[in-house]
Amino acid sequence: MADIMSPEQRSERMSRIKGQDTCPELLLRSALHRKGLRYRLHVTGLPGRPDLVFPRHGAVVFIHGCFWHQHKNCKVAKVPQSNTAFWQEKFARNLRRDHSNMRDLRALGWRVAVAWECQITNKAALDRTVERIERFVRGA
Numbered sequence: 001m002a003d004i005m006s007p008e009q010r011s012e013r014m015s016r017i018k019g020q021d022t023c024p025e026l027l028l029r030s031a032l033h034r035k036g037l038r039y040r041l042h043v044t045g046l047p048g049r050p051d052l053v054f055p056r057h058g059a060v061v062f063i064h065g066c067f068w069h070q071h072k073n074c075k076v077a078k079v080p081q082s083n084t085a086f087w088q089e090k091f092a093r094n095l096r097r098d099h100s101n102m103r104d105l106r107a108l109g110w111r112v113a114v115a116w117e118c119q120i121t122n123k124a125a126l127d128r129t130v131e132r133i134e135r136f137v138r139g140a
């Protein structure tokens with residue numbers, strides 16, 4: 001398989017693989033699966049490679065790391081104290097890319113939602129997120 005990930009995507013993917021945060025992502029996925037929702041993973045043909053794609057419902061879901069994607073008002077999303085300018089610029093680039101991917105997806109007729117990492121890392125939050133994403137996907 002060709003390596004088409006940017007360094008940012010790769011480091012994000014790596015941080016997911018290394019950290020325990022792969023686990024909550026799997027929990028979210030299996031909970032949605034139990035609800036009868038069928039998805040495809042990391043579809044390369046779509047802008048931003050959404051983490052979950054629900055073709056039957058015309059919906060995509062990104063599972064975003066709070067740090068890399070700068071979740072608003074989230075304690076995980078603090079800009080590091082050293083190299084601040086570097087990080088600010090990096091985050092600004094990430095956000096611009098996120099927004100443009102979402103705009104492109106919507107222009108293609110997809111509905112787009114984001115599940116934030118901090119919203120799936122404990123059981124209570126995960127349950128709420130599963131409910132929210134299920135409602136979103138079914139368009140209810």
Ligand SMILES: [Zn+2]
Nearest residue numbers: 066071074118
């Ligand atoms: Zn967060």
